[in-house]
Amino acid sequence: GESVGLHLPTLSVQEGDNSIINCAYSNSASDYFIWYKQESGKGPQFIIDIRSNMDKRQGQRVTVLLNKTVKHLSLQIAATQPGDSAVYFCAELNNAGGTSYGKLTFGQGTILTVHP
């Protein structure tokens, strides 16, 4: 069938290194920005989110940074492990109402490969 969209960029790191995955988003009106992890053969799984009025949020081994000036989102993974190997997608959520209320769209993903 016809492929839809772009092939994903890749990032290769050594086990124990810190990883930084970047995403450019398009809609300034989005209320939340979210990172998902997709392993082979599975649906995406939620990692962490950040509200649009924040610029940093930390979780367990992960940190999300939001720069609204340049519409940029990043995910930092500390001490990357082989189990972190997956595709990482950023996503935007409109929760404010209007014609796009509830709309959840995904941005370009990045394939992360962690070498032991």
Added chain:
Amino acid sequence: EADIYQTPRYLVIGTGKKITLECSQTMGHDKMYWYQQDPGMELHLIHYSYGVNSTEKGDLSSESTVSRIRTEHFPLTLESARPSHTSQYLCASRKDRGDTEAFFGQGTRLTVV
């Protein structure tokens, strides 16, 4: 483990056939979504619903239709399948306004020959 189910997991069908991909969730979630994803590619939103009797088109033009008559059920229908519809279709659900975590089904891999 998320309680969202898609059937069938795999489907091979001839051109011109009508098909319905099923998606059900038992979590009582208001928001439901359909995405199309080719291997190693992006996820494209094709339809979403924020509650019963509400459906909206996503960003990717699609010849499919959806319905949301019951909270737990969000089927996607292709009236006349074509080879260009060959792809993986992922269904997801999300609880409510303040909850950003979406739960995904295992997907339906559709091949139209």
